[in-house]
Amino acid sequence: MKFALLPFAGRNFPNALPEAATGIDNARETAERGRAVEAEGGFWVGLGGDMFVCSANGKWNAIAERLEIASPSDAGRKSDLHLVMQTGRGFQNAYPDAHVLADKGRYLIVEFDRAEAQELGDSRAPLFAIRPLPENAVVYAPRPRRGVDRLPAPAVMAAVAAVTRPDFEAAVTRLASFTTRLSTSADFRAAAEWARARFEALGLAARTSGIAVGSAASLNVIATKAGTGAQAGAVLVVAHLDSVNHGGGASAAAPGADDNASGAAGVLTLAAAMAPHEFAHDLVFILFGGEEQGLLGSRQYIAELPEAERRRIRAVLNMDMIGCVNSQPPTVMLEGAALSQGIIDALAEAAEAHTTLAIQTSLNPFASDHVPFIEAGIPAVLTIEGADSANEAIHSGHDTLDRLDMDYATQVLRMNAGWLAAEAGIAAASQPDTVPGGMPGNLPVPPAGCGCGCGAGVSPAEASAKVHRNQVTGHYQALFAQYARLNRDGRLSPGDRAEWQSALLACGQLDQPR
Numbered sequence: 001m002k003f004a005l006l007p008f009a010g011r012n013f014p015n016a017l018p019e020a021a022t023g024i025d026n027a028r029e030t031a032e033r034g035r036a037v038e039a040e041g042g043f044w045v046g047l048g049g050d051m052f053v054c055s056a057n058g059k060w061n062a063i064a065e066r067l068e069i070a071s072p073s074d075a076g077r078k079s080d081l082h083l084v085m086q087t088g089r090g091f092q093n094a095y096p097d098a099h100v101l102a103d104k105g106r107y108l109i110v111e112f113d114r115a116e117a118q119e120l121g122d123s124r125a126p127l128f129a130i131r132p133l134p135e136n137a138v139v140y141a142p143r144p145r146r147g148v149d150r151l152p153a154p155a156v157m158a159a160v161a162a163v164t165r166p167d168f169e170a171a172v173t174r175l176a177s178f179t180t181r182l183s184t185s186a187d188f189r190a191a192a193e194w195a196r197a198r199f200e201a202l203g204l205a206a207r208t209s210g211i212a213v214g215s216a217a218s219l220n221v222i223a224t225k226a227g228t229g230a231q232a233g234a235v236l237v238v239a240h241l242d243s244v245n246h247g248g249g250a251s252a253a254a255p256g257a258d259d260n261a262s263g264a265a266g267v268l269t270l271a272a273a274m275a276p277h278e279f280a281h282d283l284v285f286i287l288f289g290g291e292e293q294g295l296l297g298s299r300q301y302i303a304e305l306p307e308a309e310r311r312r313i314r315a316v317l318n319m320d321m322i323g324c325v326n327s328q329p330p331t332v333m334l335e336g337a338a339l340s341q342g343i344i345d346a347l348a349e350a351a352e353a354h355t356t357l358a359i360q361t362s363l364n365p366f367a368s369d370h371v372p373f374i375e376a377g378i379p380a381v382l383t384i385e386g387a388d389s390a391n392e393a394i395h396s397g398h399d400t401l402d403r404l405d406m407d408y409a410t411q412v413l414r415m416n417a418g419w420l421a422a423e424a425g426i427a428a429a430s431q432p433d434t435v436p437g438g439m440p441g442n443l444p445v446p447p448a449g450c451g452c453g454c455g456a457g458v459s460p461a462e463a464s465a466k467v468h469r470n471q472v473t474g475h476y477q478a479l480f481a482q483y484a485r486l487n488r489d490g491r492l493s494p495g496d497r498a499e500w501q502s503a504l505l506a507c508g509q510l511d512q513p514r
Contacts, residue, residue: 002060003081004073005102005109006033006051027144034136036066045083046138047104048360048388054081054133074101076111081133084108085366088259088394090127105326105390106333106366107139126292126367140333140362140387148353152418155277155428159421160354162273165410171198171265172257172323172409176401180254181243181261183218183289183296188242192219195241195287198268199223202275204285211290211300218242218289220297223271227424229280233314235424236284237270237416238298238369239263240291240320246395257401258385259394260291262323266413273417280425281314288369292395298369302376315343315423316380318370322412323404324391330408331358331386332415337365337374343381343419350418355411360386383412 030046033053037044040063042055055063060073076099084091085107092098092108102109112130122129151157174194178187192208199206199221206223221241226232241264243256255261264287271285290296302310322332332351334344341363348359365371365382373380385391393399 001054001078001081002057002073002075003052003054003101004064004069004071005047006053006067006069007049027141030138030141033067037063038136040066043135045109045134045136046141047102047107047109048140048142050102050104052102052109054078074111077114079114080111080117082110082112082117082130083133083139084110084112084128084130085364086128086390087126087367089390089392090124090395091130094124094127104140104387106384106387107364109133126294129366139364140335140360142331143334143348143359143361145352145359148349152350152353152422153426153428155426156418156421159273159277159426160414160417162276163269163410163413163417165406167272168265168269168410168413169406171268172261172404172406173401175241175261175264176255176257178255180245180252181241181256182245182250182254183213183242183291183293184216185250188289189219191241192221192287192289195221195264195268196223199271199285202271204271204275209301211297213290213293213296218297220289220301221287222301223285225271225274225279225283225285227279227281227283228427229425232281232312234282234284234309234312235314235420236286236316236373237267237420238286238288238316238318239267240289240297240369241287242289242292242297243399244292244395245397248397253397255397255400256394257399257404258323258391259321259399260319262321262404262409263319266319266322266409266416269413270417270420274420274424277421278427279421280427281423282312283420283424291369295367295369295372298372302372302378310376310378313373313378316370316373316378317343317347317416317420318368318373318380318382319384319412319416320368320382321384321391321394323406323409324385325405325408326391327358327360327386327388329358330356330405330411331360331388332412333360333362333384333387334381335362335365335384336370336379336381337363339377340365340370340374340379340381343379343423346423347381347383347415347419350422351415354414354418357408357411357415358386362387383416 030051033051034044037053041059042053042063045052053063099111100108101111117130120130175191178191181188181191196206196208204223204225208219208221211218211220240260243254243259245252245254267285267287274283288297334347336344344361351357351359365374368382370380370382393403
């Protein structure tokens with residue numbers, strides 16, 4: 001068996017279109033190359049912008065000539081070719097001498113003894129899973145930006161504009177300040193109680209629910225905003241709250257800034273953005289414990305749900321590691337299963353409408369809290385950092401705040417907010433109440449002494465003013481992101497571009513016109 005990793009972008013394939021790496025043409029090249037490989041008796045695997053091509057030794061020369069593969073190929077046994085899905089460098093840390101044929105961070109193609117791979121299987125999840133290499137299949141792929149035909153509804157835009165970097169940064173900073181959030185630790189319980197109080201301060205019905213982690217105990221945090229529809233379903237927004245330091249052990253520092261203070265802070269930020277609005281369906285915000293020990297919090301949550309409540313769940317949005325840029329341009333991965341395709345499509349549309357992020361998609365769910373929902377037949381999607389390289393700091397004491405890109409995380413959250421507001425049925429006239437001067441009023445003030453820099457203990461007027469400033473700032477940031485996307489796609493007229501540049505100059509976001 002011979003194999004080679006081929007890049008896209010028109011290289012090594014004479015019939016490829018000149019802009020083959022730009023979405024639709026990338027997919028077209030995948031199909032063209034795939035047909036060529038299959039016609040010569042080989043098989044292929046799509047990995048983002050690359051294609052891994054395999055064939056029997058006797059058929060390789062025909063494939064190499066047809067695809068113009070000039071470089072020598074590797075050779076090995078087909079039975080030893082495997083797909084690895086890993087968290088961080090979980091597999092490579094466990095097997096540093098494994099022969100890696102393609103490295104895409106979250107996804108690897110490795111040459112690994114079949115018997116040992118069969119014994120491992122998914123047993124090392126959430127660190128990694130190893131499975132036989134699929135044939136003629138896409139593991140993950142860039143999704144083309146198709147363009148936005150019409151602007152989202154004003155109420156959706158208002159909810160997205162309320163997602164701001166300062167709110168996210170305050171929450172993620174507070175969560176990462178706990179020495180550890182190991183599921184069974186006192187610090188985890190303190191973090192869970194802090195999060196419960198924050199949900200309550202937003203006016204949500206919040207509680208903690210005990211879970212088992214082996215012979216010890218931990219918590220899930222659950223907050224609900226009731227929908228107003230006669231046939232209200234439920235839309236869940238979830239993340240795991242716990243962190244871990246595998247190398248240092250239970251007593252070591254585990255700040256878990258990216259994994260997963262970023263996702264947990266994202267849940268809190270979305271809850272704050274949605275709190276002033278009314279929705280047809282229930283919004284349920286959940287922070288799970290025990291994820292790092294095997295998705296325990298989410299599995300136990302589902303197991304305890306009455307069947308009638310399961311049937312009410314319309315969709316689940318999971319956030320895990322949304323704070324680091326691993327791909328260029330900055331990219332978000334939407335990971336689900338076939339039953340999640342509708343959510344993936346809607347999230348991709350929200351990314352186009354509200355962000356400048358590139359988009360990757362995968363139907364290979366792995367090692368996060370969307371998986372138990374999918375296994376239960378409930379459509380769920382993970383939003384996570386793009387997959388082209390691995391975040392090597394997670395599960396250690398090095399997963400610290402300085403590694404996060406707050407602007408990137410805010411963009412992921414704006415995508416999620418746009419999807420969430422639409423999916424949950426935001427009311428068309430849903431706007432925050434106002435106090436004199438036009439500032440949002442009737443918003444609860446967080447409890448004194450929370451220590452996160454969020455304005456705890458200030459007066460209602462000061463809290464309302466802060467929310468108003470954040471909403472206005474978020475609105476302009478979202479607007480500038482829209483202009484940046486349109487400019488990149490060549491859809492701005494010279495006049496519109498000049499006005500956009502002038503606005504950037506006036507706001508201090510640009511030193512000189514470009």
